[in-house]
Amino acid sequence: MKIPWKTKGIVLTAPLSEGIDDVIKFIDEYLAPRGFNLIVMQVRYRYRFKRHPEVWGYDPLSLEGVKRLLNVCRKxxxxxxxxxxxxxxxxxxxxEPTDGILHGHNQVLSDIPDALLRAYPSFDEQRGxxxxLYSRxxxxxxxxxxxxxxxxIDELMDAFEADEIHIGCDEVFNAGLCPECSKKTRAELISSWINSLNDHVKNRGGATLIWGDRLLSTKETCYNRWEASDDGSEGAINMLSKDITVCDWHYDKYEKYPSVDIFANKGFRIMVSPWRDKGNLEAFINYAIEHDKGHINGVLMTTWCGSVDLARRLLYGERGKWLHTEQIADTIDKTFTR
Ligand SMILES: [Zn+2]
Structure with missing residues (x-):
């Protein structure tokens, strides 16, 4: 598929240590020849933070591992x-099998806290x-x-020698529960938190990316409650700094993608972020091409399978281990051709 924008990006999870060589080869021999020029690496806490070793997540990346990834990207x-x-x-x-990635889940009676809340239970909005509720x-x-x-943020941006960081902020269903947070509206809470992290990133000369779903309203759009908010968070769109890049993700196929227009009208720059469904990917990108007001930086393809699983599927034809890997790989392979 012809992508008219200059940025062609993909989200890759930080590789498991046993497969980092395959991911480096994947970047060099698969992603680069297909014109990818941005990798957003989903690290979460899977890095050997020197200042905060208490928040090391599953199989954390070493600084040396980051530099090897950085080298192949720069090349x-x-x-x-x-x-x-x-x-x-x-x-x-x-x-399953474990690749260090935790997904929110509605159907479970207990969940696994990620490393920050394991180290600091007092930071948990649902403490006590x-x-x-889906995820903490x-x-x-x-x-x-x-x-x-x-x-x-500082240590990760230093390690990656990065001038941008993606801080997530998607699928927040339980902000504003504790006594202190409940004094503010969800829109105020979310926007003031994101603005202050963005100020911190800007003070060190960087820029911030976030997911866009909490800024959209289920009532004003066709989107479901994962892709948009039904709890008042959407008011944050009017309070956020406009220099934050919004990654507008939609995974179901729709007739229209009104968020493309909403973000343009509000003055935000966006990345178009589809996932595994090829029909949705094509409809979403085509809608964005037709409704581009000059505010679209490019495409940020999401994956959510382990990067090692994806690399081995697309490099060697190995069968994907996670249930969605096959479809993700297939959609990437057919969309981002040489
Ligand atoms: Zn709170």
């Missing part, structure tokens, strides 16, 4: 941007409650949480 003129989840997705259920969130009123998070 191929690919920008490497680290990604964390800095509101929601602080707990979840892992892919047993109810499981950081308490957005916690000054201590913001200090630790900013230190993690």
């Amino acid at each position: 191929n003129n690919i920008k490497l941007v680290p990604k964390m989840n800095l509101i929601g997705h602080q707990s979840g259920f892992p892919n 409650t047993n109810e499981i 969130s950081i308490c957005l009123s916690s000054i201590a949480a913001k200090i630790v998070v900013c230190e993690l």
